[in-house]
Amino acid sequence: MSGPARPFPPGDSGGRPALTFRLGALQVAAPILGGLLAGTALANVLLVVTAGEYMTSGELRSCLSAVVIASLVVPALPSxxxxxxxxxxxxxxxxxxxxxxxxxxxxxxxxxxxxxxxxxxxxxxxxxxxxxxxxxxxxxxxxxxxxxxxxxxxxxxxxxxxx
Structure with missing residues (x-):
């Protein structure tokens, strides 16, 4: 794909940004949400291995609530x-x-x-x-x-x- 023939906008003095690339809300949220879900699964596995029992429904609900809250809050934060x-x-x-x-x-x-x-x-x-x-x-x-x-x-x- 070829780029613009003249990448600098006309009259750009070089001081102010002419173009900005930022991460989108989903690009910020996806790794965080994936990490929270993986952390919840890992905590459950470690609990099974060390104590021989699974998370209680209350503990699992708390972890998944954190994931849901993060999925609502993180995308709203400015990148x-x-x-x-x-x-x-x-x-x-x-x-x-x-x-x-x-x-x-x-x-x-x-x-x-x-x-x-x-x-x-x-x-x-x-x-x-x-x-x-x-x-x-x-x-x-x-x-x-x-x-x-x-x-x-x-x-x-x-x-x-x-x-």
Missing amino acids: RYGVELTHNWLVVLGNRRREIAWRDIIGLEIRKTAGIRAVIVVVADGRRILLRAPMSLLDRRFDHKAQILTDWWVAGRGGPYGG
């Missing part, structure tokens, strides 16, 4: 993970804000872990930074977003040869 594309910077959003100049990025890689693809940014100083967004989990447009990110990187470096 703080993502990336912003500006004329001069790739801004990584997460626990903290990290700005990486396009010229300092020497490569972008797509990594697949447990069937989920994500973008890794390779920086000139040797760091490899995993971007939390975009990611392929529940996102059919991942390939398109990865191509846009690549186009911005090429344009931000000054062309296909880093000019």
Whole structure:
């Protein structure tokens, strides 16, 4: 899939984000809900192995209630993970804000872990930074977003040869 011929919007001064990729509500909730369900199952198995008995219906109801509450609350929370594309910077959003100049990025890689693809940014100083967004989990447009990110990187470096 080819990206836009001119990835920077006209008149972009480079200071404000022109494009932002964030995780969707289901992309945030799915791993958490899966973990809670797996934790409930594991707790039940450990209880059987160590004590020889299953969870009581009250204990199981408490665990499943936590899963239901989390399934309602987590998707409503705003996603703080993502990336912003500006004329001069790739801004990584997460626990903290990290700005990486396009010229300092020497490569972008797509990594697949447990069937989920994500973008890794390779920086000139040797760091490899995993971007939390975009990611392929529940996102059919991942390939398109990865191509846009690549186009911005090429344009931000000054062309296909880093000019």
